[in-house]
Amino acid sequence: MTKSARIKELVMRFLEDKKSHTISEIKQYVRSNFSESFTEGQFSGSIDNLLKNRRIEKLDRGVYKILDQDNFLTKESTVSMRKCFVVSPIGDAGSDIRKNADQLYQHIIKPVCEKCGFEAKRVDDFNTSDSITQDILDALNEYDLVIADLTGHNPNVFFEIGYRTKSQKPIIHLKRKGETLPFDVSAIRTFEYDLTDLDMVTATKERLEQVIMNFKYDSIKERKSSGNSFENNLIVSSLNDIQYKIDVLTEEIKKKENETIKTVIETFNAQKQQPESMETEMLKILMPELLRNPNAADALLKLSEKFK
The missing domain is CATH 1.20.5 (Single alpha-helices involved in coiled-coils or other helix-helix interfaces)
Incomplete structure (x- = not known):
């Protein structure tokens, strides 16, 4: 979990009592329960992110409380949960493709979406008499978020992520660990998952949650006249990409440090006189x-x- 994600988790934990608290109280709680140091910018950025994504609300200057979901859902801009359309190769019942798609959907995508306030839907969840093709196009155009699994290089999936691009709305790409993307789409930032590795499942869920919460989503009033959403989300995507690379680099540094310490210990033991x-x-x-x-x-x- 990244530092900003841990800060947000601690803020939400402190505000679980549903009472109003000053920013000083919140910051003191985070510092006392955080094993690492953090900057004022990281703390302020986490607070702003929680406000933007309507996890908390500002009552007065420097006073905040958790946003009550019952009241949240009655507001005009949030009459219903935000929607996420899951683009995925589904395959026939009983096939390996179907098994992989179902596990990814049920154990990673849906739980994370629900935690972030999204209702996740896959094409086989639709219960309508309309054309399935039209349902897909409507979802790609209208849903707040699309999560696409590029595993298996399914042509329909590639068509759908291309179609989504014209909506200028957020999209997240996933693929199974070890798979290589075709040259045409290899530059797309894609997060890997491995359903056989529980640690990686946890890491993927944390990364997915962070990316979802960092995107800017238009309210109902803003959707008709949003001129800057695409630019904002391009910036967010770039920041997510930078954060991803920092996390990977940090893990590599830790790995190298552990290898160096191990080598020093082994060398010292070898040189010890019997x-x-x-x-x-x-x-x-x-x-x-x-x-x-x-x-x-x-x-x-x-x-x-x-x-x-």
């Missing part, structure tokens, strides 16, 4: 005395003959 035998230790003790007193050497030899 314990010497009792005979060697005795010789070290007796030799200086025998050199000073040769008669003592004769006496020692006679004594040793008695024990042969």
Whole structure:
């Protein structure tokens, strides 16, 4: 989990009592429960992100509280949950493609969307008499967010992510770990997942949550006249990309540090002198005395003959 994500988690935890708190109280709680240092900019950015995504609300100058979801859903700009359309190769029932798609949908995408206030839908969730093709096009045009799984290089998936681009709304790309994207789309920022690795599943969910919460989503009033959303989301995408690269670099540095420490320990252990035998230790003790007193050497030899 990134530093900003941990700060936001602590802020939400502190405000769970649904009471109003000053920014000083919030900051003090975060500092006392955070193992690392953080800057004023990181803290302010986390607060602004929570406000923008309607997780908290500002009551007065420097006073905040968690946004009550019951009241939140009655506001004009949020009559219903935001919607996320999941683009995915589905495959036939019982196929490996279907199994992978279902597991990704049920265990990663849906839980993260629900946590972020989104209702996730895949094409097979639609219950309508309209053309399936029209349902897909409507979702690609109108939904607040699209999450696309590029695994398997499905032609329909590539068509749908291309169609989504013209809406100038947020889209997130995923692919199964180890798969190589075709040259035409290889430059697209794509987050990897591995359903067989629980640690990576957790990491993917955390990354997905962070990206979803960083996008700017238009309210109902803003949608008809939003001229800057595309530019804002391009900036957010770039920032997410930078953060992703920083996280990868940090993990590489930690790995290198651990390898270096291990090498130093192994080298030190290899250079440690092995314990010497009792005979060697005795010789070290007796030799200086025998050199000073040769008669003592004769006496020692006679004594040793008695024990042969």
